[in-house]
Amino acid sequence: MFKRNAILRPLPIRAFLPIAALAIGVATASPSQAAGTVVNASLWDKGVETAMATDLGFPAAGKDMSKVTMGIALSVETVKAGEITFEVLNSSKDTIHEMIITRLRDLSRLFPYNSSESRVDEDKMPDILGEVSELDPNKTAALRLDLKPGTYLLFCNIPGHFTSGMWTIFTVK
Structure with missing residues (x-):
């Protein structure tokens, strides 16, 4: 209890240092500080002035993948099984991207593609x-x-991005 008419003095700054250090630590904590493996993913494109490719969706057999206009670059392509954190950066200057992950059971299987929407039909993707x-x-x-x-x-499923080559294979051992 405070005494009536008592003079209240501010605490010295050093009294707040442990609290400030804790707050800064919490504010700067990132998913990479979590247990498990961290994979950095960069979602990139060649810019809106570049015409999008239209036939470079997965699978790539027989396709000239040197013509991709968008992609997903990973810091590693193979990791050990367990908890994996994907730290994703959209490195585009002007285009929204997304990253969806699905399990591949058949590397030659075509994805259910909705041509009228220019995207994979996610409702027909079980994995x-x-x-x-x-x-x-x-x-x-x-x-x-x-x-x-x-x-x-x-892969990215923004309309047109999947067929522009915006996908990559990732292996877990």
Whole structure:
């Protein structure tokens, strides 16, 4: 209890240092500080002035993948099974991208593609495990998944992006 008419003095700044240090630590904590493996993913494109390719969706057999106009670059392509955090950066200057991850059971299987919408029909994809959706240019997001051994496909399903080559294969051992 305070005494009536008591003079209240501010605490010295050093009294707040432990609290400030804790607050700064919490504010700067990132998913990469979590247990498990971290995979950096960059969603890129050649810019809106570049005409989009139209026939470079998965699978790539017989396609000239040197013509891709968009893509997903990963810091590593193979990791051990377990908790994996994808730290995703949309490195585009002006285009929204997303990253969806699905398990591939057949590397030659065509995805259910809706030509009128220029995108994969996600409702017909039984193995979608998660996504970072509609990420604005120069923004980041994280996706944490517990993945079992297998082959996975990461792709962007913004209209036209999948067939522009915006996909990559990822392996978990």
